Amino acid sequence: MEEVTLGIIGGGTVGSGVWHHLHRNRALLESRVGLKIGLRKIAVKALEEPRPYPIPAVLMTTDWSSVVHDPQVQVVIELVGGTTLAKTMILTALQLGKPVITANKALLSAHGEELFAAARRHGANLYYEASVAGGIPIIKVLREGLVGNRITHLYGILNGTCNYILSRMKREHSEFAPALAEAQRMGYAEADPAMDVDGYDCLHKTGILASLAHGFWVKPVGVCVEGIRAITRTDIEFTEKLGYTIKLLGVVKVVSGAPGSGRGQGGGQAIQVSVYPALVPNTHVLASVNDVFNAVFVRGDVVGDTLFYGRGAGKDATASAVLSDIADAALDLKHSSKNRVPAFVPHEHGGGILPMAQVISRYYLRLSVADRPGTLAKIAAILAQCKIGIASVIQPEGHEGGIIPLILMTHAAPNAAMKKAMQQIVRSPVVKAPPMMLRVESFD
Amino acid sequence: MEEVTLGIIGGGTVGSGVWHHLHRNRALLESRVGLKIGLRKIAVKALEEPRPYPIPAVLMTTDWSSVVHDPQVQVVIELVGGTTLAKTMILTALQLGKPVITANKALLSAHGEELFAAARRHGANLYYEASVAGGIPIIKVLREGLVGNRITHLYGILNGTCNYILSRMKREHSEFAPALAEAQRMGYAEADPAMDVDGYDCLHKTGILASLAHGFWVKPVGVCVEGIRAITRTDIEFTEKLGYTIKLLGVVKVVSGAPGSGRGQGGGQAIQVSVYPALVPNTHVLASVNDVFNAVFVRGDVVGDTLFYGRGAGKDATASAVLSDIADAALDLKHSSKNRVPAFVPHEHGGGILPMAQVISRYYLRLSVADRPGTLAKIAAILAQCKIGIASVIQPEGHEGGIIPLILMTHAAPNAAMKKAMQQIVRSPVVKAPPMMLRVESFD
Numbered sequence: 001m002e003e004v005t006l007g008i009i010g011g012g013t014v015g016s017g018v019w020h021h022l023h024r025n026r027a028l029l030e031s032r033v034g035l036k037i038g039l040r041k042i043a044v045k046a047l048e049e050p051r052p053y054p055i056p057a058v059l060m061t062t063d064w065s066s067v068v069h070d071p072q073v074q075v076v077i078e079l080v081g082g083t084t085l086a087k088t089m090i091l092t093a094l095q096l097g098k099p100v101i102t103a104n105k106a107l108l109s110a111h112g113e114e115l116f117a118a119a120r121r122h123g124a125n126l127y128y129e130a131s132v133a134g135g136i137p138i139i140k141v142l143r144e145g146l147v148g149n150r151i152t153h154l155y156g157i158l159n160g161t162c163n164y165i166l167s168r169m170k171r172e173h174s175e176f177a178p179a180l181a182e183a184q185r186m187g188y189a190e191a192d193p194a195m196d197v198d199g200y201d202c203l204h205k206t207g208i209l210a211s212l213a214h215g216f217w218v219k220p221v222g223v224c225v226e227g228i229r230a231i232t233r234t235d236i237e238f239t240e241k242l243g244y245t246i247k248l249l250g251v252v253k254v255v256s257g258a259p260g261s262g263r264g265q266g267g268g269q270a271i272q273v274s275v276y277p278a279l280v281p282n283t284h285v286l287a288s289v290n291d292v293f294n295a296v297f298v299r300g301d302v303v304g305d306t307l308f309y310g311r312g313a314g315k316d317a318t319a320s321a322v323l324s325d326i327a328d329a330a331l332d333l334k335h336s337s338k339n340r341v342p343a344f345v346p347h348e349h350g351g352g353i354l355p356m357a358q359v360i361s362r363y364y365l366r367l368s369v370a371d372r373p374g375t376l377a378k379i380a381a382i383l384a385q386c387k388i389g390i391a392s393v394i395q396p397e398g399h400e401g402g403i404i405p406l407i408l409m410t411h412a413a414p415n416a417a418m419k420k421a422m423q424q425i426v427r428s429p430v431v432k433a434p435p436m437m438l439r440v441e442s443f444d
Numbered sequence: 445m446e447e448v449t450l451g452i453i454g455g456g457t458v459g460s461g462v463w464h465h466l467h468r469n470r471a472l473l474e475s476r477v478g479l480k481i482g483l484r485k486i487a488v489k490a491l492e493e494p495r496p497y498p499i500p501a502v503l504m505t506t507d508w509s510s511v512v513h514d515p516q517v518q519v520v521i522e523l524v525g526g527t528t529l530a531k532t533m534i535l536t537a538l539q540l541g542k543p544v545i546t547a548n549k550a551l552l553s554a555h556g557e558e559l560f561a562a563a564r565r566h567g568a569n570l571y572y573e574a575s576v577a578g579g580i581p582i583i584k585v586l587r588e589g590l591v592g593n594r595i596t597h598l599y600g601i602l603n604g605t606c607n608y609i610l611s612r613m614k615r616e617h618s619e620f621a622p623a624l625a626e627a628q629r630m631g632y633a634e635a636d637p638a639m640d641v642d643g644y645d646c647l648h649k650t651g652i653l654a655s656l657a658h659g660f661w662v663k664p665v666g667v668c669v670e671g672i673r674a675i676t677r678t679d680i681e682f683t684e685k686l687g688y689t690i691k692l693l694g695v696v697k698v699v700s701g702a703p704g705s706g707r708g709q710g711g712g713q714a715i716q717v718s719v720y721p722a723l724v725p726n727t728h729v730l731a732s733v734n735d736v737f738n739a740v741f742v743r744g745d746v747v748g749d750t751l752f753y754g755r756g757a758g759k760d761a762t763a764s765a766v767l768s769d770i771a772d773a774a775l776d777l778k779h780s781s782k783n784r785v786p787a788f789v790p791h792e793h794g795g796g797i798l799p800m801a802q803v804i805s806r807y808y809l810r811l812s813v814a815d816r817p818g819t820l821a822k823i824a825a826i827l828a829q830c831k832i833g834i835a836s837v838i839q840p841e842g843h844e845g846g847i848i849p850l851i852l853m854t855h856a857a858p859n860a861a862m863k864k865a866m867q868q869i870v871r872s873p874v875v876k877a878p879p880m881m882l883r884v885e886s887f888d
Contacts, residue, residue, distance in 0.1 A: 135747035137589025145581025148767025303579035320747035323592025335781035
């Protein structure tokens with residue numbers, strides 16, 4: 001049996017997870033792919049550091065360059081994260097013609113085009129199944145399993161931290177801060193949770209999925225990103241009464257009949273790409289995806305509706321995706337087809353991102369207003385002036401003169417119109433606190 | 445751009461669906477795989493017959509052999525179904541060294557080993573993504589996406605007809621017969637529905653998934669198969685009250701600590717492979733998979749719990765899977781790696797199927813009993829004698845001397861014990877109609 005030899009850079013949570021599962025399931029993996037899988041070295045930050053799974057001392061080195069340059073290392077696996085040194089590591093390996101496996105969504109999001117160009121130039125390949133949705137093989141599904149489909153809609157619950165916080169807020173009717181604290185205690189959120197709760201991690205992943213689905217590289221700059229910090233227990237409770245669950249979604253939609261252009265910046269098909277918390281109807285399968293689980297709902301023009309569900313992060317789920325890339329990289333080496341499925345294949349030329357101002361949604365608005373005659377009339381007048389129709393109103397009984405929540409569900413309206421309305425609503429003297437605006441997804 | 449040329453056998457529902465979507469999305473598919481995809485011929489039963497999508501007359505022939513033998517046809521796609529002529533067609537193509545794509549689960553189930561051996565012998569390959577779960581790329585997920593995982597549990601809702609009937613019975617509190625009639629009217633069930641409602645179609649698919657997961661070919665003979673004909677509205681209503689939904693499941697489970705052997709027939713690991721309607725807790729994601737949708741719940745030892753959901757049948761979803769196989773076959777031809785992922789790779793040597801008698805389940809029993817003193821005592825005594833614990837009982841209030849339903853939920857017990865108990869229960873004079881026994885899945 002031929003052998004393919006790996007080198008790993010990164011011995012932290014993910015790196016030690018890959019080592020552990022590769023070691024444990026190596027015989028199974030080898031018999032399935034028909035190749036011996038050797039592991040030559042693991043570059044770590046420090047030989048002595050706490051790891052979820054121990055790595056044998058004989059495998060460790062603190063010199064990543066020696067792993068990449070080792071002539072016996074045929075495939076380099078980058079699991080250090082970050083966007084500076086990791087980039088150097090990957091480019092160095094690609095320049096040596098070595099295929100690279102990475103789980104680094106932040107790096108791909110920021111420098112994907114440069115990395116893909118380097119892979120192409122040096123005839124290597126870059127595998128990144130682990131970069132999106134952890135153990136769910138969504139990259140393979142989009143590039144191979146659904147290759148015959150035009151992807152018209154993709155909605156992803158792609159950040160386990162946010163999904164855990166929102167699930168907990170709903171289950172326990174708690175506010176954001178204690179739910180975040182609990183997520184931190186459980187190890188699901190970082191000490192600085194900004195990357196997760198402000199939506200940037202979801203943005204990185206959404207951009208990668210949008211790019212694969214539509215064949216032009218979606219740059220994160222300019223994509224609308226809204227996080228979940230502003231969501232309150234009141235929002236959770238009212239949306240629940242209305243039959244919805246709030247989820248942070250990565251949204252990738254082909255927009256037909258958009259007003260004005262209907263076409264994207266490039267003159268081709270216009271794609272909505274955005275990240276925001278949205279109201280998901282409780283009858284929709286995504287509403288049932290709870291805690292740290294991820295799910296990607298994909299509608300293809302041939303296959304119809306599909307859903308892919310699993311753990312989106314963590315040492316084990318991520319290792320499962322890396323093992324899948326190891327199998328592909330090993331088979332591609334064995335068959336001298338290093339670019340069988342290239343890192344990125346441009347297609348659907350001329351597509352572009354629909355400007356957010358033109359994105360059309362239904363909205364949930366929660367305002368804190370003075371409970372006195374004429375309040376609703378004032379708000380309704382602002383919305384009417386911006387041509388936004390009101391679908392329903394909830395105004396719980398209060399005491400006159402007090403401050404009460406006013407919940408409005410609107411009909412579909414362009415983002416620009418809602419933005420204009422919100423600017424006026426904020427300035428209105430009847431509005432007593434910053435208003436909350438969330439989009440409602442109907443999955444039509 | 446190189447070209448790969450296809451020949452299709454079968455111009456019915458699936459065949460014309462593949463033609464239609466290939467024609468419509470050909471440019472997209474070609475730009476994604478970097479190859480021209482040509483279609484040379486489609487062999488049909490009759491040139492004039494009703495088809496969901498028309499096929500151009502110039503492409504049609506009634507001579508399948510001319511398609512297979514056409515030197516320009518590089519990949520043969522078999523979409524005629526059945527297990528006799530289809531087998532000859534596939535073997536003829538493989539003998540010519542041509543890769544074959546098929547959606548034929550019945551044929552694979554009956555003659556998989558022979559077909560795989562022929563593929564191996566002639567250096568061709570056999571692709572069968574469309575054979576299980578329609579548009580869900582579950583074959584690719586098991587063989588590639590989860591390749592690093594030992595699959596410990598797999599539960600599939602794999603028959604859209606049964607799932608439609610059971611969903612309808614639950615939604616409308618109807619009996620089996622009218623729900624079946626409605627499925628037939630909608631085109632979801634055949635005039636002779638036996639293959640679907642008696643569980644054989646699910647058996648074919650479950651066998652294929654079990655084989656891929658565990659690396660030894662699971663023959664359908666001897667696998668426990670129970671269909672859904674005997675399920676009544678009463679069962680639907682009582683299970684609903686108990687917090688369950690009845691689903692026809694294909695079950696593939698690694699059984700640890702089975703009594704007696706704990707090892708399969710072959711001396712290796714013991715795998716439960718069975719098809720039966722089971723009570724699924726409403727909190728489990730499979731309980732929400734309704735109508736003609738399919739879903740496969742897979743637990744891997746690395747990835748944890750995953751779910752794959754989509755349309756399991758029909759001309760469009762099946763075409764999506766065939767297009768995916770076309771892309772793989774074309775890439776494998778381009779890279780001269782026809783057996784990159786061989787049709788079937790034996791692994792986990794020595795595994796075997798756990799005899800059904802040793803399979804342990806919890807049970808739901810519905811008995812029609814005489815409402816008179818001592819009835820429950822008699823049933824309880826039979827169960828106690830067979831060492832089956834009773835977890836709960838529902839006996840709705842009746843009038844003394846009448847016939848009432850008696851619902852029992854048991855603790856876990858081996859199938860052999862339950863079979864013995866059922867034989868005695870049937871003979872008991874207090875039992876007035878054939879009893880109903882369903883398994884309860886806890887997904888632990």
